[in-house]
Amino acid sequence: MPNLRDMPIKRKLMVIILVTTTAALLLAGIGILVFDSVFFKAQLQNDLRAQAQIIADNSTAAVSFEDEKSATEMLGALRERPHIVSACISRTDGTILASYVRPGAPADCPAASPTGNDSVFAADGLVVTRPIVLKDRRIGTMVLLYDLGEIDERIKLFSGAVLAVMVVSSLLAFLLSSSLREVIATPISQLVRATKSVSETGDYSIRAQKLSGDELGLLVDRFNEMLAGVQSRDNDLKKALLDREAAIREVDRERQRFRFMAESLPQKIFTAKPNGDVDYFNQQWLEFTGLTFEQIKDWGWTQFIHPDDLEENLRTWKQAIATGEPFRFEHRFRRADGKFRWHLSHVHSMRDADGNISMWIGSNTDIHEQKEKEEDLQRANDDLQQFAYSASHDLQEPIRNVAVYSELVAKRYHGVLDADGQQFLGFLSEGGRRLATLISDLLAYTKAGMVEVNPAPVDSAAVLQHSLASLAEAIRESDAAVTYDALPEVYMSEAHLQQVFQNLISNALKYRNQDQPRIHISAIRNGSAWRFSVQDNGIGIDSQYKERIFGVFKRLHNTHKYSGTGIGLAICQRVVKRYGGQIWVESEPGAGATFFFTIPQYAQRVRAAADESSAG
């Protein structure tokens, strides 16, 4: 028999009901039996004593008169009680007057009790002794023996009854329990079935059926509430999972889009972590370097940078990482075949919502051909510049000889030459001088194109004073009034600035009208540049010539009226443009002219930043 604890509740309930019922009935039956036998014995004793007393009382006469017959008849009435084994009436001396013996029983008289008035349970039955009394004098004794067969019969009868009741009641209990257990076991079974199907299917929408309002019903309610809670949380979880999957898919799509874009560009593309570790190179990179991603990731790329570019490259990159500022850089990368090629790199930082750098992205464009062409062009330009410089320089000497010696001939051989000869020699001399001036100006124009790489700051007021000193003669001759405001420091070659001032002031002196020439020079800050102006009160310039006057050898007047080679403004424009500035004129004919030129402050800013960093 399996342990009660592990039995199904249905059977457990049945067993409990049956055991309880049986035990109760058994206890009741035994109790009844015990009580009955005790009561029955007492009742039997009383009953027999009463009957014996009656017989004893009725036998007084028979004993007194020794009437055996009457006495025997008296005893004969006991025949009605089959369990009376024998009965005797004896005299006081103990002799038997009469006796009764149940047919088939031994003929002995039961032994009377010594007290003569008693009822004692002996081995063979209940012996009742009653005195026979006449006028308070005892004249005999009445004794009867009653066998206890009736008690046994009674016990048997009662036992049978109890057994029958037990069987019937157990049967009834079984039948009742079968229907009663439904009340308890069915809700539990259903709850169990519900839990089982939830755990097997994972379907949290299943609900257990509530079959009662008792604790079990409460349990079902709580269970269903719990399921509802789990279901809601399960739904939330499923939704969160779906959202997350969608987000992951979106990120994946974005990544693929970026990859596709990066891989389909002709440029080399890379990305790096905020600390500068490179975490992606596109295919173009791997093909170019012939290296694997593992070899060049993080800081492995430094191996293909040209050794001459590496130090500055690292410095620039580390500075960008520290400041987050984007930068561009030109450097050489080693190709798989070992040859270095110039590249232009653009690197930008991407920031998240909090403004922190989340990644770096860089593109590297092959500019090798362009760079080579630029270098070729620069070389050609330099060569041309050098050629022009040498040519004009070497041209100066012979033409100077022509000018000087024609003058010498005119002077020394004045008397030998006729008027025509002297005039022709004059043309020769003048032509030579003009040619020498032209070549000199051409040389100046060529030099105007040569910019010093790192010009030191010059005080433009000092440069202006030098220019005025050079023009002192012309200023004195024309009685001009030259004034100027406070002038800034600029980053350009002193010779260049002097060329500009000198040409503009000399023009202002040259193209004067009848009035006293008044020339004013000033400078104001205009954005990131200084804007200089040279203002005069001369003849002015027609607006249609405002552009033309800056061309080489462009003159508006013939040489007889206003001398000059027509190259001065071209030189000014060349100088100013070389420094990244502009030059223009504002004028009305007859109302004077103002020449403006700008010189960027850029060099000054760079210098100031350098000073700050060295001071810090």
Place this chain on the structure above:
Amino acid sequence: MNLLLAEDNLPDALIVREAIRAENLPLEVHIAPDGERAIEFIESAENDPNAPCPHVLLLDINLPKADGFEVLRRLRASAKCKGVPVLVISSSDSPADRSQAASLGASYFRKPPSYEEFLKLGTVLKQMLKDRGLL
């Protein structure tokens, strides 16, 4: 007094003579037609105790074989002749040439494209000699 003129251009050399003559300067002009000859002149003066250093040196920059600044540097390196006054004469108006001449202790005269102007060289030379106490 001896004047050494390092000049490869004969027309210019003649004008220099004219300018000296115009000022009546007591100078005997010796012409070195290229840079090497000028250096030889300085070296011979240095090596021969009897040979004197020139009293004044007129130096063109664009000279064959060794340019004017090379000659000037050699002169300044000479123990005996380093104090000789020098006037650089050139067609060049380049500030670089002017400043290089100044840094080597030489005066500068730009050759003008005019006879009259060129003769002013005599005045400049005279002033220079006066400044040095040679006149």
